[in-house]
Amino acid sequence: MLVIGERINGMFEAIGEAIKNKDPKPVREMAEKQLAGGADALDINVGTRVPKAERAAAMRWLIEVTREVTDKPLSIDNPSLETVRVGLQAATIKGRAIINSTTGQAEKLAAFMGLAHEFGAGIVGLSIDENGVAATIEGKLEIGMRTLAAATDAGVSIEDVYLDPIILPVNCDQKAPGIVIETIRQFRLLSDPAPHVVIGLSNLSQGATERSLINRVFLTMAIGAGLDASIHDPLDTELTNTMVTAEILLNKAIYSDSYLTAYLQGKA
Amino acid sequence: MTMLADAKEKWAGAVNTLTLGATAGEGGTRTSTVTVGGGTGVPFMRFDGATPHPPVVAIEIWDREPDDWPAALTAAWGKAVKSPADWARKAVEEAGADLICLKLAGTHPDTGDRSPAEAAAVVRSVLKAVGVPLVIWGCDSEAKDNEVLPSCSQAAAGERCLLGAATEDNYKTLVAACQADGHALIGLSPIDINIAKQVNILISEMGFPLDRIVMYQTTGALGYGLEYTYSIQERGRLAALGGDKMMAMPVICMVGQEAWRAKESKATTEEQPTWGDPALRGMLWELSTAVTLLQAGSDIMVMRHPQAALGLKDMIKRLVV
Numbered sequence: 001m002l003v004i005g006e007r008i009n010g011m012f013e014a015i016g017e018a019i020k021n022k023d024p025k026p027v028r029e030m031a032e033k034q035l036a037g038g039a040d041a042l043d044i045n046v047g048t049r050v051p052k053a054e055r056a057a058a059m060r061w062l063i064e065v066t067r068e069v070t071d072k073p074l075s076i077d078n079p080s081l082e083t084v085r086v087g088l089q090a091a092t093i094k095g096r097a098i099i100n101s102t103t104g105q106a107e108k109l110a111a112f113m114g115l116a117h118e119f120g121a122g123i124v125g126l127s128i129d130e131n132g133v134a135a136t137i138e139g140k141l142e143i144g145m146r147t148l149a150a151a152t153d154a155g156v157s158i159e160d161v162y163l164d165p166i167i168l169p170v171n172c173d174q175k176a177p178g179i180v181i182e183t184i185r186q187f188r189l190l191s192d193p194a195p196h197v198v199i200g201l202s203n204l205s206q207g208a209t210e211r212s213l214i215n216r217v218f219l220t221m222a223i224g225a226g227l228d229a230s231i232h233d234p235l236d237t238e239l240t241n242t243m244v245t246a247e248i249l250l251n252k253a254i255y256s257d258s259y260l261t262a263y264l265q266g267k268a
Numbered sequence: 269m270t271m272l273a274d275a276k277e278k279w280a281g282a283v284n285t286l287t288l289g290a291t292a293g294e295g296g297t298r299t300s301t302v303t304v305g306g307g308t309g310v311p312f313m314r315f316d317g318a319t320p321h322p323p324v325v326a327i328e329i330w331d332r333e334p335d336d337w338p339a340a341l342t343a344a345w346g347k348a349v350k351s352p353a354d355w356a357r358k359a360v361e362e363a364g365a366d367l368i369c370l371k372l373a374g375t376h377p378d379t380g381d382r383s384p385a386e387a388a389a390v391v392r393s394v395l396k397a398v399g400v401p402l403v404i405w406g407c408d409s410e411a412k413d414n415e416v417l418p419s420c421s422q423a424a425a426g427e428r429c430l431l432g433a434a435t436e437d438n439y440k441t442l443v444a445a446c447q448a449d450g451h452a453l454i455g456l457s458p459i460d461i462n463i464a465k466q467v468n469i470l471i472s473e474m475g476f477p478l479d480r481i482v483m484y485q486t487t488g489a490l491g492y493g494l495e496y497t498y499s500i501q502e503r504g505r506l507a508a509l510g511g512d513k514m515m516a517m518p519v520i521c522m523v524g525q526e527a528w529r530a531k532e533s534k535a536t537t538e539e540q541p542t543w544g545d546p547a548l549r550g551m552l553w554e555l556s557t558a559v560t561l562l563q564a565g566s567d568i569m570v571m572r573h574p575q576a577a578l579g580l581k582d583m584i585k586r587l588v589v
Contacts (some may be wrong), residue, residue, distance in 0.1 A: 256465035
């Protein structure tokens with residue numbers, strides 16, 4: 001399971017303030033904390049408080065600071081092609097990067113896949129196109145298929161593609177989680193080797209009261225359906241323990257009495 | 269015509285690389301060292317991943333003359349079995365041993381009960397006799413091993429030996445000794461992959477580096493549980509290649525010890541007149557067990573018969589060409 005830590009995000013107050021004041025300490029600390037919590041990669045998102053014209057520079061700064069403490073993959077979380085390019089340049093100085101993300105319109109796919117190929121980066125393909133978020137399994141699969149075709153056309157390996165079925169808040173649409181679970185199952189059948197499937201987990205529980213519980217129950221269901229990457233909060237210990245246990249129960253990792261300890265020790 | 273790309277398995281992990289033996293420049297007295305592990309694909313599948321360090325062959329010698337080995341086996345060593353130093357020398361010179369595996373059988377309370385000081389003296393004599401690295405194995409009595417192995421560890425301090433074996437219930441003394449004297453350590457688990465992982469975790473929780481652990485998942489001989497050993501080792505190796513750092517240790521197999529316990533190896537011509545020459549039969553039983561286990565992912569093969577050891581070395585050479 002590829003865990004992409006979500007906490008370096010300008011929407012969180014400490015990181016937002018750090019970006020504003022160019023104070024590297026909170027960013028470095030958050031990177032280190034997430035890695036200690038088992039993150040395999042770190043998502044980097046400047047948030048929406050930074051004025052549009054300054055976002056590329058803010059992205060570069062966040063990545064440079066994060067790169068001081070890790071060479072693990074960084075997920076460049078921004079919709080703008082230019083900002084993503086700046087992020088890729090900074091992130092690939094040491095280590096890999098993942099583009100987060102492209103939507104499924106033909107011209108966007110071509111442009112972002114071109115960037116992924118140029119930088120040898122992974123890429124997240126969202127179930128969104130000119131018609132908005134695809135609400136049905138068929139709609140999500142159709143965009144997923146287009147994404148894989150665009151990857152192949154651009155020379156990007158399928159093993160570098162992460163399809164994201166988009167999970168919406170459960171308090172907005174209670175049918176959506178079930179649709180996402182079935183989509184995950186079918187995404188995995190779209191090619192051989194199967195594409196990775198990723199979700200932005202925390203979105204599911206936006207505005208809900210039992211956030212952590214909702215997140216970990218859904219993550220367990222999604223892993224059962226074939227999810228192999230997740231953008232979430234690695235500081236949520238219960239979530240991490242649940243995820244590791246789900247992988248043990250599905251025989252994706254070898255059991256030992258100290259398997260929870262082993263998960264974190266193995267990352268050190 | 270379009271050329272299809274080769275279908276390759278991509279692995280995220282690798283087997284840890286471990287060097288045994290320290291030369292004079294490295295604080296020891298060995299004239300050669302042995303490096304194992306480092307594999308990035310299943311064994312010998314060159315098109316998938318590299319096998320930078322092919323499996324190595326250790327020869328098992330004892331600190332006392334074995335009295336329960338089949339005649340065909342002891343005969344192969346002649347008088348050398350009377351002296352660990354002579355035996356070690358012969359194993360290196362005539363059977364091409366990459367390492368010597370010294371089993372301290374004579375320290376067992378039931379078969380000699382030799383003291384820690386006597387065992388340490390044997391270790392020193394073997395170190396003096398040969399320049400290859402040493403595996404030092406206790407007598408399989410936990411209480412006695414806890415007395416003997418720290419002395420032997422100290423006697424070989426700085427030589428970067430491999431000491432065994434730590435178990436789930438008895439590991440602290442040995443881990444501390446290996447930590448202090450710069451040795452590597454064997455973690456033993458009885459054909460149980462979950463316990464194998466647990467032993468590695470327990471050892472590493474004492475601050476012992478993961479890359480100085482070798483796994484011994486116990487060895488089953490041909491006809492006597494070989495397939496269990498095979499599947500456990502194979503699963504462990506696949507987990508290592510999949511990125512499980514708690515399973516990424518090189519693996520040791522006590523091939524000779526197990527193969528020569530089989531009745532097919534031990535039986536004399538009088539007992540089994542139709543089974544063929546016992547000298548050849550036992551040697552081939554050992555060699556067949558070893559060759560099979562190579563495929564499962566094995567790194568240090570501990571052999572007893574000199575011809576089986578030479579045959580195995582030849583086989584490894586042909587597999588990695």
